Amino acid sequence: MIRQHIEDALALGARATVSGPVPGDNRYLQPTILVDVPKDALVATQETFGPVLALVRVKDTEEAVALVNSAPYGLGSSVFSRERGPAIASRLRVGMTSVNDAIATSRVAGLPFGGRGHSGFGRKHGDEGLLEFACPQAITVRTAPGTTGSSFERPAGAVAATLAATVDRLSQKG
Structure with missing residues (x-):
């Protein structure tokens, strides 16, 4: 699946700046950075669970927020900004967002970890994660x-x- 996402992006005009199989073992990939990724590439529209960073050009923050929110998936995101990071993050329809860090939300056990949309159901970590094991009943x-x-x-x-x-x-x- 990861190779398919990379090959699709390359076929649609993206460029790989770092890429390739691990020498001697075709089961693993080197970390891959894709630039000029089209907005309709699989790596930009689906969840790619592998060492891949896809850079999609947008004209401004509004287009970036709209692009993220138009996707059926919404596991997590990262926002990098000197001044508006939290404001931008609050507009994204995803389960978790790290500001000025790639995956800080996954390192804080007290925060719920989980997505929105087609990114799965339920949470782990935090109060919300514990509630996954509860079956509330009102009598x-x-x-x-x-x-x-x-x-x-x-x-x-x-x-x-x-x-x-x-x-x-x-x-x-x-």
């Missing part, structure tokens, strides 16, 4: 006669009866 029990939580109509004396039943119940627990 209500009607304890006072003549009242219901699904109606605004109350028979005469229902509020007083509910209050009395609540006070009685609380005094039994004390």
Whole structure:
């Protein structure tokens, strides 16, 4: 899959500045940097889980944000900026963004790690990751006669009866 993404980008006009198989072993790739990658190349439109950096030219921040947000995937991103990094990061529809670092979010165990869109479901790390193991369940029990939580109509004396039943119940627990 990684080789297919690289070959597709090269066929569409991208240039590899660093690339190639590891000498003596075709199962591994050298880190690959692709420049002038077309916006419709697989490496720019799909998730490439390998040592590949694809550089896609955009005219400005607005186009970059729109390009990122148009993708069906949204695992993670990095924003490099002297002044506007957090503001740009907050506009991206992705699960996590590192500002002025490539993968800082993955090194902070207290932050949730996970994506949006087609980048998978669920989280690991942080409170959100722990909640993946929980199955919340809400249970209500009607304890006072003549009242219901699904109606605004109350028979005469229902509020007083509910209050009395609540006070009685609380005094039994004390």
